[in-house]
Amino acid sequence: MSEFFNRYFPNVVKLSDEVVQSTIETIYMTLATAIIAGVFGIILGVILVVSDRQGIAPNKLVYETLDKVINICRSIPFIIMLAVIAPFTRLVVGTTIGTTASIVPLVIGTVPFFARQIQNALLEVDGGVVEAAQAMGSSTLEIIFRVYLKEGLPGIVRASALTVINLIGLTAMAGAVGGGGLGNLAIARGYNRFQNDVVVVATLIILILVFISQMIGNYFIRKTEHA
Template identity: 50%
Template sequence: MSVFEFFDAKILSSPYFEPLFSSWGDALKDMMGVKAYQVWISILLKATWETLYMTIVSTFFASILGLILAIILVMTRADGLSPNRVIYGILDLIVNIFRSFPFIVLIIVLFPFVRLLIGTSIGTNAAIVPLTIGTAPFMARLIENALIEVDNGIIEASKSFGASKFQIIFRVMLVEAVPTLVNVLTLSIIVVIGFSAMAGTLGGGGLGDVAIRYGFQRFRGDIMLYTVVILIVMVQIFQMIGNLIYKKTKR
């Protein structure tokens, strides 16, 4: 059960909330008109929540996977804490290969894997898998660069105090790189929003699906415009939040 199905089944359909939301719906219909209500509430609002759901969940999993890959890359690189040319070379190649894939091609390539894992290759839950796999290598490279840029003097000072390799990674490098990591997360969220729109064109749901099915195929230029505006506003909001957090962590 997706978060939307749970919300509909447990909250909106409950005996306590159903009359309240029903009266709100009737009031909005009277105020907006039936057609405008159907477009904004039944189509665009639902698609916006689906896009946010895909973006947040896939970014969360991609961040975890990307962080793990980045730490291994940083530790095994030639000037790292545990140099290992074989491991670094293999991971570096894998990251580069997946970063080179156009995302829309990656979705198609992963259809069998997603169907095996989720049971279907269509829908928001299915779209999370390629979104995660497509974003994780991108984040891994950005996080790796953020960790590499940490002042080497701080690392050497930590070594002189007897800090272990993992302490240097988690208590020194990651802490020092927090402002840059905030920018990495902000950029990744914005990239995932764009990816989720592409996923929607192949049955992933969300605003991309609405733009194709209602805007393009039904020649509804107004719906196409609305989806573009919503995506722009969404990106701007995440960018503003990211900038505020960056300023606070930079102090």
């Protein structure tokens, strides 16, 4: 086996420690961003559903403002967003280079996408259940937690799984411009130095992370749908 790797992946063997470190960095960026963006995404998604004209607490100004901001943010290509918010990133973490610095644009790029997914998931909740809760005198917060988030859990899990897979791709893009991780390894060490075996291995590891994320997502989707 070692002979096989030395023959076909010589550069990967030399950079084995860096490959492991880059994989850890990618997982770190993915998990940290998923947690932060997950919290903000759910909050914004709930606000969109609740403040809609057919929601339980209609507010035209809040809904239209938030809706337009999300649409604008989703329309900006991520690679351009990295450059646009560089001053804000430097203000928050003191630098624009590295895995921790990449989390800032990753969160800003992921929240609008996830918020829209959460909105769509919560809109699938049976309106009759919401009306029944209102008729029983439930408060807005009670309806949000006991109806929307509880009944919409399968949709929320599906949206979360899709978002994490999308996020792994964004980490690779962030890495390509100095963010660290497998993207940086593939471009800086592989592509720029004509080390194709490094590019291939970095890509395979990213695909493995995607497949693992999908398997975990499918598991939780089945659990929530049969709960």
